[in-house]
Structures are given as C-alpha cells and as structure tokens.
Amino acid sequence: MSKLLALLLVFTGAFTTGQEITVAAAADMSAALPQLVEAYTKKTGQTVKLSFGASGNLTNQIRNGAPFDVFFSADEQYPNQLISEGLASKDTLYRYAVGRLVLWVPGDSPLDLSKLGIQALLDRSVKKISIANPATAPYGRAAEAALRHFGIYDQVSSRLVLGESVSQAAQFVESGNAQAGLIALSHALAPAMKDKGRYWTVPLDAYPTLNQAAVVLSKSKQQDATRKFLDFLRSPEATSLLSSYGFSLPAEQH
Amino acid sequence: MNWEAFWLTVRLAAIVSMLLLAIGIPVAYWVTYSRWRWKFLIEAAVALPIVLPPTVLGFYVLVALGSRSPLGRWWESLTGHTLAFTFEGLVVGSLLYSLPFAVQPFAASFGAVDSSLLRASASLGQSPLQTFRRIVLPLSKAGLVTGFALSFAHTLGEFGVVLMVGGNIPGVTRTISIDIYDQVQTANYSSANQTALVLLIISFVVLSIVYGLNRRPWTVGPWR
Numbered sequence: 123m124s125k126l127l128a129l130l131l132v133f134t135g136a137f138t139t140g141q142e143i144t145v146a147a148a149a150d151m152s153a154a155l156p157q158l159v160e161a162y163t164k165k166t167g168q169t170v171k172l173s174f175g176a177s178g179n180l181t182n183q184i185r186n187g188a189p190f191d192v193f194f195s196a197d198e199q200y201p202n203q204l205i206s207e208g209l210a211s212k213d214t215l216y217r218y219a220v221g222r223l224v225l226w227v228p229g230d231s232p233l234d235l236s237k238l239g240i241q242a243l244l245d246r247s248v249k250k251i252s253i254a255n256p257a258t259a260p261y262g263r264a265a266e267a268a269l270r271h272f273g274i275y276d277q278v279s280s281r282l283v284l285g286e287s288v289s290q291a292a293q294f295v296e297s298g299n300a301q302a303g304l305i306a307l308s309h310a311l312a313p314a315m316k317d318k319g320r321y322w323t324v325p326l327d328a329y330p331t332l333n334q335a336a337v338v339l340s341k342s343k344q345q346d347a348t349r350k351f352l353d354f355l356r357s358p359e360a361t362s363l364l365s366s367y368g369f370s371l372p373a374e375q376h
Numbered sequence: 377m378n379w380e381a382f383w384l385t386v387r388l389a390a391i392v393s394m395l396l397l398a399i400g401i402p403v404a405y406w407v408t409y410s411r412w413r414w415k416f417l418i419e420a421a422v423a424l425p426i427v428l429p430p431t432v433l434g435f436y437v438l439v440a441l442g443s444r445s446p447l448g449r450w451w452e453s454l455t456g457h458t459l460a461f462t463f464e465g466l467v468v469g470s471l472l473y474s475l476p477f478a479v480q481p482f483a484a485s486f487g488a489v490d491s492s493l494l495r496a497s498a499s500l501g502q503s504p505l506q507t508f509r510r511i512v513l514p515l516s517k518a519g520l521v522t523g524f525a526l527s528f529a530h531t532l533g534e535f536g537v538v539l540m541v542g543g544n545i546p547g548v549t550r551t552i553s554i555d556i557y558d559q560v561q562t563a564n565y566s567s568a569n570q571t572a573l574v575l576l577i578i579s580f581v582v583l584s585i586v587y588g589l590n591r592r593p594w595t596v597g598p599w600r
Contacts, residue, residue: 176561178561178562179561182560182561182562182563185563249457249458250457250458250460250461250543252543255544255558257558257561257562258558258561258562282545283461283543283544283545284543284544284545285543285544286539286544294460294461294543297438297439297442297444298442298443298444298458299438299442299443299458299460299461299541300460300461300543
C-alpha cells in the first residue's frame, strides 16, 4: 500500500514541484526560452518548467489562479494589467526584449519580398494570410496595426486567418496552408523555420513597439529563485542569445 | 451571444449529420452483413475518432490534406484553395470526427432486426437491397434518429479540429465553441456564460430526444 502511495506521489510530481520555477511565456519565446533555461539549469541546477501561449490567454489563466511563478509577456500591457490587479509585483517588472514582426513566406513562394515588402500581400497568389488573434496576442495587434499603417488592411482583411497564438500563425504558413504570414522574427530565425522560407522585417514605425516585459507573480512561492532567474536574463550570456533570435534590447529601463 | 457563430455551427452540424446519414447507412449495412474475415479492421478504423484526440484529426487535415500533399494539391486544383481555413474543411474534419457516432447506432439497429424476417422476405423473392429498404430500414428508425442526433450534437460541440484547421474566420470557421474559447480568453465571462448555456440546453434537448426515443417503457427489470 505504501509502495502504491509512493508511486502515486511520483506520478503526481509531488516530489519535484517544490524547487521548480514555472514560467508562463509568450508564444514568440517558444524557441529562445528553452535554450536560455537549458543554460540556466546547467549553470545553477535550478529546474524551470515552461508553458507557452498567447500573452492574453496566459494573463487570463493567471487571473484564474494558474500556478505560474513568472510571466513573460509579448507586450507591456498585460503585465501592467496584472500589476494593477495586484496579481504581480511592480518592482519586478522588467523589459527583457523588443519583439519584431516579420512578413514570412514559404521557400517555394514566387514572391520577391525584398522588392515588394508588405505589398506582396496584395499578390493574387496569396489566398490566406496568417496572423495571431489580435484579441489575445500582441503580435496579432501588431500585425493589424502594420496592415493599417500601410493602408492595405481593408484589401486583405477577408483573407486573414487567425492563429490562436503567434506560434499557430507561424505553423499555418510554415505548413503551406497560408501563403504568407505576419509572425515573430524569433520564429523566422528558429531552427524549425529558418531554412524553410524567406522573410521581410516590418519597419518599427509601422506598429506600436512590442516592448516585451516579464513580471514575477504575487502568488509565487518561489519569489527568490524566480528573481534570480530574471537576473540571469540581464546577463550578457542571456542577452546575446536573445539577440540571436532577433530580439533587440529595450532602449531604456525603469 | 454571437449569433453568426451560432448559426454557422448549426449549419455545419446539420450538413455533417445529413452527409453522415448518406455515408453512414451503406457503411453500417456493410459492417452489419459482411462476412469478410478482416471486417474487424474496418470496424476498428470506423471507431478510431472516438478514441483519437481531435488534435490528431486536425493535424492530418492540416498536413495530409494541406497544399504540400498530393491529396491537398488535387483538392486545390479542383477548387482553387486549400481545405484548411474553409467551411468545407470543417465539414471534412467533422465528417471524420463524427463518423462513429452515426455508423455505430445504425449498425446496432440493423443488427437487432430479427433475422427470421430477413429470411421470410428473401423466401418471398425480395432482393437483399429491397429487404433492406422495406424491412430493415423501417425497423431501424430509432437507430437512424439516434445516429443522426448524436452526430449532430457531437459536431455542435467540436473544438479541437476547428481550432487546428479553422483559422478563426468570422462567419466562415468561427464556430460557437471557438467563440466561447475566445470569450473566456479575453475574460468576457458573461458573454461566454450565455453562449455556453445555449449550447448546454441544445445538447441536453438533443440527447433527451435520443434517450426518449430509445426508452423501453415495458421493460421488466429484476427490481420489479
């Protein structure tokens, strides 16, 4: 009987959860963050669990008591909302990166992105354009803003398909089901997509800057360990890895 | 309450359950009467969607029927677009997803028809098809309604396949379950609540019809 109980405890993870940090992270971090965590675990022995999703979805999960220690958003708005609701501590708010939006097409696409830029979306061969859902994903809002900035939103809106997160938007175009996608630069540079297509970087003035902020959640029982992990993100090792995924560093810190 | 998503979903469920009535009857007929020794393999394949996660079906519709596969290219040359992100794509996905919910009740009711009636019909010179049409089908009415209603209700509640292949396009692929998901994710709980309640009531009514039809008021139980 006690053996059975022990087995049950192992399966439910009761022996391991004590020391772990659980991270909720924006979908655009799905390639870079596992590498950062690997480096951090190797260095400190600290294990880190990762959950990815659209920042809005994760915010909603946190509101409903999801057991995360820290939240890496793809914008600043969601962390600030959590702070104002008392669910995250203001002093831990840290802009860890600036995200970039790119227009991505599969390798077999006939479109010359360097010549056409965003106008490539008006080509007849582009039947579906994948973006993240603007209701829950900062990258979706950025994509919508960029399309409006270039004055082509009304022309393309009937061809937009919405990914549940920017990862799904990337998957839609990577699999060839959409012919073009407005996705995260970090996905375009990730090993899974790097050699499968071409991209055009959407100019920064076309959409509100994606100041990606992280914040430690008030309910976390791992406050110290989580803050240490955030400190690691400020290290040269971490920032150089982030920049290899196309993230730039925020201009000013608070 | 998003009525556009609601009627879209009702239309999807109605089309799928009617197509499954047309597809399911011959499949169930074959499953019931075939004596092929490997028949169980087909039965297992038909039942697969009951146990397979909808994400697997969604993945196949996206990749195996996508623009990189021969099947997907054939569809594209026929219609000019891929299956993903279209209403037809949802119909195809839902047909697979709800197939066992039609075929199994059909086959069960066909199999329950007294075989002496079939022999009597044959001895009176009726062909197997005529026997099926005039004896088996009328006697299987409850099973046909059950299969129709279950595939309708099952399609109504479909989520995983639609999430993976739909692309959340309003009026085209944003079904009611996706709408509820969006409402919850953006913390619009009151709207999610309304829609969820409507879906709950419809599902309960449909299932009540199924169980009401199948009740046996004269059953003598051991407890009597």
